Amino acid sequence: MSAFGDFVREVREALRQEDSRYSVRQVAGRIGVQPSYLSKVERGDVGPPSEATIVKLAEELGEDPDVMLALAGKVSSDLLEVIRKRPRLFAELIREMKDMPDRAVLRLVREVRDGDW
Amino acid sequence: MIELKKDTLVFSFPEVHPDAVLRVSFQRTFRIPDDGKNYPLPPGFGNFPLRHVDDFAERVPESWLERGGVMFPMYQSEALWLLFSDRGVHWRTESHYPFAVKVAAGKINAVTGKPWDDGLNRRPQDYLVTPRQPWLDGFCVKKGVIRQFVAMPLGAGYSAEEQLTGAAEYGGLQIVAYPMKREAYERFKRGVEHADSFTALRAVPTAAKFSLGLAPGGRMKQKIYDDQFEFEDWDLEHSSRCFVHTVNSLVWRQITGEAPPTVPLTAKQYDKAGLPWFDLYDDGVQALEGGEALKGLKSVKELGEEKGDVPLPENESVAAENVKMLRHGLKKDQVREGRF
Numbered sequence: 391m392s393a394f395g396d397f398v399r400e401v402r403e404a405l406r407q408e409d410s411r412y413s414v415r416q417v418a419g420r421i422g423v424q425p426s427y428l429s430k431v432e433r434g435d436v437g438p439p440s441e442a443t444i445v446k447l448a449e450e451l452g453e454d455p456d457v458m459l460a461l462a463g464k465v466s467s468d469l470l471e472v473i474r475k476r477p478r479l480f481a482e483l484i485r486e487m488k489d490m491p492d493r494a495v496l497r498l499v500r501e502v503r504d505g506d507w
Numbered sequence: 508m509i510e511l512k513k514d515t516l517v518f519s520f521p522e523v524h525p526d527a528v529l530r531v532s533f534q535r536t537f538r539i540p541d542d543g544k545n546y547p548l549p550p551g552f553g554n555f556p557l558r559h560v561d562d563f564a565e566r567v568p569e570s571w572l573e574r575g576g577v578m579f580p581m582y583q584s585e586a587l588w589l590l591f592s593d594r595g596v597h598w599r600t601e602s603h604y605p606f607a608v609k610v611a612a613g614k615i616n617a618v619t620g621k622p623w624d625d626g627l628n629r630r631p632q633d634y635l636v637t638p639r640q641p642w643l644d645g646f647c648v649k650k651g652v653i654r655q656f657v658a659m660p661l662g663a664g665y666s667a668e669e670q671l672t673g674a675a676e677y678g679g680l681q682i683v684a685y686p687m688k689r690e691a692y693e694r695f696k697r698g699v700e701h702a703d704s705f706t707a708l709r710a711v712p713t714a715a716k717f718s719l720g721l722a723p724g725g726r727m728k729q730k731i732y733d734d735q736f737e738f739e740d741w742d743l744e745h746s747s748r749c750f751v752h753t754v755n756s757l758v759w760r761q762i763t764g765e766a767p768p769t770v771p772l773t774a775k776q777y778d779k780a781g782l783p784w785f786d787l788y789d790d791g792v793q794a795l796e797g798g799e800a801l802k803g804l805k806s807v808k809e810l811g812e813e814k815g816d817v818p819l820p821e822n823e824s825v826a827a828e829n830v831k832m833l834r835h836g837l838k839k840d841q842v843r844e845g846r847f
Contacts, residue, residue: 502509502516503561505575507614507677507750 392434394462399432401451421446438462509747511577514554518606520686520745527686529606529637530592533557533579533751537774538586538657539725541808542824545652546727548644548785552771555579555587558763560752566762567752568717576750578679580759580767581658581719588644588656589680591637603638605687605695607734607741610635610643612656612721613668613677618647618731620671620800625748627685629738632795634685636734639792646723646804647731649797657724657807657819658753665807665818666720671800678720683748691740717762719753723804724819728786730794778825788834 406412418428421443430436438444444462448455459466473480487495510517520527534551557577560567571578581587589610593603607627609616614623619633627634635643645653646667659665661678669675687695756767778784811818 499508499510500559502511502559502577502749503575504509504748505573505750507574507681 392438394438394458395432395434397458397461398428398447398451401453402432405451417447417450421450438464441467509749511557511559514557514579516557516577516682516749516751518684518747520742520747523686523742523745524604524689524692526604526692527606528593528604529608529684529686530590531608531682531684532590532592533680534588534590534642535768535771536586536588537771537777538819538822539655539727539774540822540824541725541806541819542822544726544824546725546784546827547830548642548727548729548787549586549588549774549777550782550785551588551590553768555581556765556768557751563762571752574750574752576752578752578754580754580756582756582767582770583658583660583719585756585771586655586657586724587721588642590642591635591640593638604692605736605740606637607634607685607687608637608640609633609681609683611681612646613661613666613672613679614681615667615671615800616798617643617645617656617801618795618798620646620667620798620802620804622672623681625683625746627738627741627743629734631798632734634734635731636736639732639735641787643731644727644729646801647795647797648723648726648801648804650794651728651730652797653727653729653731654723654801654804654806655725655727656721658719658755659722659807659818660755661718661720663818664814665722665810667723667801667804668720670804670810675720678718679753680721680751681748682751683746685741685743685746687736687740688742691736695736695740717754717758719755721753722807723801724807730789730792732789733793733795735793773821774825774827775821775823778827778829781829783829783831784827786830786832788832 402412402417414428415425418425423439423443431439441459441464444458444464445455448458456466508519515530515532518529518531533555535553535555536549536551539546539549557579560571560576560578564572591608609627611617611623616623616633618635619631621633645655648654662675666675666678668677754762759765759767807818808822
């Protein structure tokens with residue numbers, strides 16, 4: 391059993407209740423993997439798939455890709471790249487904000503700067 | 508406050524009202540022919556990519572950093588229109604918060620032709636009112652007629668700014684938005700019928716050397732609507748403004764490292780393919796007269812002829828007969844029409 395696999399199965403099965411196109415076979419087909427592989431992922435018999443596959447799966451299931459990546463123990467490579475470019479800045483920012491409530495974090499917006507004209 | 512999200516400027520005033528949100532984006536389009544005919548509305552080919560000038564501070568002219576704001580690339584000879592919307596491209600009855608928006612090109616007001624000032628003026632009206640005004644395609648040269656915003660190099664003498672001030676100082680576009688006062692909005696919201704819904708989607712399936720100015724191009728049928736509200740309804744204490752720099756696409760990659768969008772279709776190619784133009788059914792709505800100063804502007808073609816230039820080749824007239832009519836005031840859930 392794995393958190394990632396359980397999540398995928400739960401979401402996919404809920405969709406399949408409403409729409410038969412969400413069988414393992416059909417979803418696997420649309421994201422470009424073997425049905426048997428997707429089945430193993432759901433059962434936790436193999437580890438989570440690659441970032442690219444998780445992103446396709448998220449889109450297919452209507453779920454947020456960053457949430458699914460996190461469940462798979464991963465972080466989106468574009469985010470990692472951002473941190474790698476300015477590691478000290480972002481590491482400090484994230485550590486500072488780690489206990490902030492959601493609302494406070496979301497209030498940190500980037501405004502378009504108006505200058506002198 | 509203004510945020511830049513997905514190539515769109517998002518103006519919000521949470522301190523006035525949570526619904527006070529306006530989105531402004533710049534839509535790519537082709538140049539309509541400058542042949543004396545009044546053309547219907549061309550489509551949009553998607554948003555111009557918008558970037559903070561601060562993100563490329565080392566590569567943009569110092570003056571741009573002084574002015575702040577954002578920038579986007581245009582090919583010389585490309586055209587644009589501004590799209591005003593709230594959540595997506597559709598206005599929703601329940602929360603289409605009214606805004607008074609002033610737009611200038613090279614700090615020349617696109618409605619009146621007067622030099623920029625930060626305030627709102629009613630007589631003559633120098634602003635647009637959204638949501639009734641869904642878009643702006645150019646300079647208001649006559650009641651019901653605009654001359655399209657066309658990009659020309661700043662310094663070549665074609666932009667409205669250069670024609671009216673003699674100087675090539677600013678280029679780009681300038682925008683300021685004023686929300687309606689909270690109390691006025693609450694009154695307005697109560698009075699609005701739920702059947703009134705409007706959608707306006709015009710999309711198609713799918714430093715001084717860097718700077719461009721906007722010049723008057725071909726003529727297009729478009730009304731700038733009279734403000735239907737009381738002037739006192741506008742919240743003059745709250746506003747946000749933004750300088751939008753227009754950059755030559757040829758140097759966009761040098762500045763940002765990104766490829767600019769591909770060159771758009773010409774009007775001739777578009778029309779030959781039988782693709783639709785658009786018209787907005789708005790006979791009942793009062794429109795503003797063109798700005799006095801703007802009436803005297805020479806189009807790029809006219810000026811080019813005077814200078815002995817051919818600044819914009821490919822200016823053949825097109826038939827533009829396939830025109831889709833868009834209507835205000837569709838009933839809720841009624842099948843939507845779009846400028847696409």
